[in-house]
Amino acid sequence: MIDVHAHADAFMAALVARGVRVYDSGAGNKPDGSYETPVAPYAVVFTDAGIRSSVSVADGQDERAEFDVDVYSVGTSPRSARSVRSKVLDVVGAELAVAGRVVRVRSVFSDQIKPDRDDPRTALYEGRDGLTVDSLKA
Amino acid sequence: MGADSRSIRGEIARLNRAVSQFPVQARAVMHVDGAALKKTLQAEAKGVGHAPGLPAAITFESGSGAELFYEAGPVEGGAGSLALLYFGNSKTGARLKDPRFALERQAQETDRKLLALVERLG
Numbered sequence: 001m002i003d004v005h006a007h008a009d010a011f012m013a014a015l016v017a018r019g020v021r022v023y024d025s026g027a028g029n030k031p032d033g034s035y036e037t038p039v040a041p042y043a044v045v046f047t048d049a050g051i052r053s054s055v056s057v058a059d060g061q062d063e064r065a066e067f068d069v070d071v072y073s074v075g076t077s078p079r080s081a082r083s084v085r086s087k088v089l090d091v092v093g094a095e096l097a098v099a100g101r102v103v104r105v106r107s108v109f110s111d112q113i114k115p116d117r118d119d120p121r122t123a124l125y126e127g128r129d130g131l132t133v134d135s136l137k138a
Numbered sequence: 139m140g141a142d143s144r145s146i147r148g149e150i151a152r153l154n155r156a157v158s159q160f161p162v163q164a165r166a167v168m169h170v171d172g173a174a175l176k177k178t179l180q181a182e183a184k185g186v187g188h189a190p191g192l193p194a195a196i197t198f199e200s201g202s203g204a205e206l207f208y209e210a211g212p213v214e215g216g217a218g219s220l221a222l223l224y225f226g227n228s229k230t231g232a233r234l235k236d237p238r239f240a241l242e243r244q245a246q247e248t249d250r251k252l253l254a255l256v257e258r259l260g
């Protein structure tokens with residue numbers, strides 16, 4: 001059984017370790033489940049339940065999972081948002097710490113950084129990255 | 139000398155067969171994988187209460203003109219305008235998963251099939 005929470009937690013922990021303020025599934029939601037008024041710059045992580053498949057390995061079959069993750073890098077200026085993104089993209093190619101699994105991150109797409117037009121008063125800028133977390137049995 | 143020229147003629151014939159068969163079989167790969175991408179996007183678009191018409195609006199095309207291609211997504215106009223559901227922001231995220239994830243996954247599969255085809259024909 002592949003633990004969805006363990007993968008999401010490991011991903012967010014990797015961002016925190018790189019000095020990113022991380023929110024889970026909405027600005028202000030801290031990874032520990034508590035809430036705070038969002039303070040830019042930060043990254044907001046949206047995860048899915050993962051796609052599972054069976055793959056052949058030397059000693060039989062193994063379960064593989066791929067989790068697609070949207071990460072919004074948010075800052076009070078384009079430069080600030082880019083700085084967050086730079087730290088976020090530092091996890092690409094890195095190995096995440098999930099017990100019993102080999103877990104790596106790859107980049108799928110990267111959108112431009114744009115002003116948040118929904119609420120011009122906030123004067124925030126944000127850019128989305130699509131990342132996939134690949135997980136195989138260790 | 140005679141054996142060598144027979145061998146060369148045989149090789150040329152084999153290459154000619156490969157050259158003529160590759161476009162046909164590659165076109166079939168693009169059609170099958172384009173349809174698979176469409177199915178994935180339709181499955182991901184299901185269950186959006188206020189956009190029940192979106193899955194049916196997702197179509198695909200494939201071909202092998204100047205280059206091999208397939209593409210899939212909502213048609214423009216009508217329910218296709220609900221493609222807005224793919225866009226999101228840091229406050230809410232996207233309502234639907236970005237189609238580039240599915241495309242990336244399908245493209246990897248297509249790459250594997252085309253490489254296998256080249257190896258088989260070559």
